[in-house]
Amino acid sequence: MGDEQEIMCKLENILEIRNKTVQMQKIKSRLKVEFESLESEEKHLKEYKQEMDLLLQEKMAHVEELRLIHADINVMESTIKQSENDLNKLLETTRRLHDEYKPLKEHVDALRMTLGLHRLPNLNEEEEKLSLDYFEKQKAEKQDARQTATFRQQPPPMKACLSCHQQIHRNAPICPLCKAKSRSRNPKKPKRKPDE
Template identity: 65%
Template sequence: MADEMEILNKLENLKELRAKTLQLEKVKSRLKQEFELTENEEHCLEEYKQEMELLLQEKMAHVEELRLIHADINLMETTIKQAEDERNKALEATKRLYEEYRPLKDEVDSLRAMIGLIKLPDLQEEEEKLTPEYFEKQNVEWQTETVESTLPQSLAMAAAAAQQIQVPRNKNERQAFRQQPPPMKACLSCHQQIHRNAPICPLCKAKSRSRNPKKPKRKLDE
């Protein structure tokens, strides 16, 4: 009787051991899966941080380029204004001399006619544009050009924001920013080079696949 009880106890212990061993293996398997997942996500996180750093560098390059373009626009606007002022001064002087020239030529032609000489050639024969209509036309164009052109609001706001960011500016860096190629990657379908952040290939219209595809869900332990 005692032997039977001992055997039964051993069987119960074996049954419990088997159950605990199965539970241990399940926990161990899940532990390894979670550890691998942690390591994979850590690796992905490092890649994402590197990607973010590259994007920030690219953003700064575009911000600096926009600031330089805005500075060039300001310089060109000043140059155009100065050229308009010089043109207008020259136009006024030309008009004044033309008004002085016309009656003087008429007087000279009259004096030449009195002594039997032919008239002098008209100024228009030497300068075809020098007619009264020329000055009327120039005056209209001058009034039109006095309307100050402005940048589109979106560009003006972006340029103003760019000016607030302090970025080193010298000749070498300026050339480097303007010559910096956009970040590219190879399309996995047509293998052509496309922009790194393009969600769809513009050439073959295939969706750009992620370097870290979504992991399938693990089946729940029963």
């Protein structure tokens, strides 16, 4: 191999080295960008998973809170029922005492009149709360309030969420507990156009 050929060979090698080095630098730059993107996405994924864990914890806290509220409602319903029973018993006792008092008072008033004395005041004249009318009115008002409350507190139609299996309103488009989309068991059929 002559000197000229050797020089040409070296020049070709130098050119190839330069071209390959430029190519390497380009790939290296792209690698750096991709690696930074990879690190960033990994960081985002970690944050998303942490957020998901927090949401699941919040969901479970709400489920437990709802369970406790339902338990409290059951206790209050039992307490109200017991209180109403006690009230009815007391009303019956009051009515019976009134029934005993009335003929006695009429008898005493009749005896007083024979002696020219004024009759004794009626219970409602003496004290309004001792009159039977007062208790009857109170009972009617308590029953009205209870009926209104019962009507207002009737549970809405429910269904189980397909995702978290908790009871939710039948028409809810999204589960308020797990935020999953709720599908109807009987979806509406699309209306046919008149020209079909």
